[in-house]
Amino acid sequence: MRIFILMAHKASTIPFNLNDLAGAAGRMDLVARFISSSLFISHGIRKDTEVYTILNGPTDPPKTIKFVANELKMVSPDERNIASHIRNALFKKISSEWILNSPGIYIARKSLEDILIEIKSRNVKIYLLDEKGRDIQTGISEGAFVMSDHINFSESELATILKYADDVLSLTKTSLHADHCAIIVNYYLDRLKEGKTISPPSR
């Protein structure tokens, strides 16, 4: 089981304009790419994957949208398609319990901490991705991977995550977008699953 969790600090919590994902919708483009990167392979979907995006922007935060890969229908990897599914879910009257909005897409009034508690209770290993963490090469397994959007985690968010995280991993010194990090994590896990080593490439 692979779980990808994105804290989207400014992402709209009310229906937004699909033509302005990167602007007024609070970097919903990045949220959509994160979901796409976590779920899609060429001509297919990663069946064993869930994605949680915590939308924390105006005007009704927090709301979390959950994509469950093996239940999804009619979702394609482009930003506009994924954003339209998020937008539809934001019309829903919500509560603290998950509500199904369309096949495989759920919404609830849940904060980052609520999500971490929920995942911890399923006995899934939680990894924080952070440039100051230990090199991912030194150990990784299937689990839940927590990342932030274009805004770094606040001190208090970090404290919350570290309460539940089993480990902190870094990828490179280069600061990468969350959607790129999801791809690299998937790649590592794919290689491990295929029994391939990650040996030093020569120049």
Place this chain on the structure above:
Amino acid sequence: MRIFILMAHKASTIPFNLNDLAGAAGRMDLVARFISSSLFISHGIRKDTEVYTILNGPTDPPKTIKFVANELKMVSPDERNIASHIRNALFKKISSEWILNSPGIYIARKSLEDILIEIKSRNVKIYLLDEKGRDIQTGISEGAFVMSDHINFSESELATILKYADDVLSLTKTSLHADHCAIIVNYYLDRLKEGKTISPPSR
């Protein structure tokens, strides 16, 4: 120098509807994500990078759009922004020579083979990315990386590429989108640049 080359078999060669990138525009969403993945890091751009996308769809193929990172202005990583720059370039009257359309964005009537000849003449190593290639772990360097969109290269395209390619690399057995492959190639090159090894991660 890193160069990413995408053969976009169905991508529109005339101005298209920005609200239908994945449909009528011939998977222009994938083209845009490929450019985004090749160029962008968090809060910045990879200055030493060029991206070539060969648009080969209706109704006026082939046209190649070139993004030169260190000249770019006002380009952001969302699909719609990048697609709008491509769309603008498609209004241009073109010839076989590069024409600057906006800062860092060029267009020309060039085929895949024209691009390969041009890059070869600059003495840049050319890599084909293909699932049947040798594992990328066994050797990689900066160079030009040639990939296909959602449609596999035809036999004749492959023959053309192999005429110029120095090497054929594969990433995993899992078939990945071209934009995801660009991210992984960038990641490997980043790690090598940082002097980090790619050692076997333990479980």
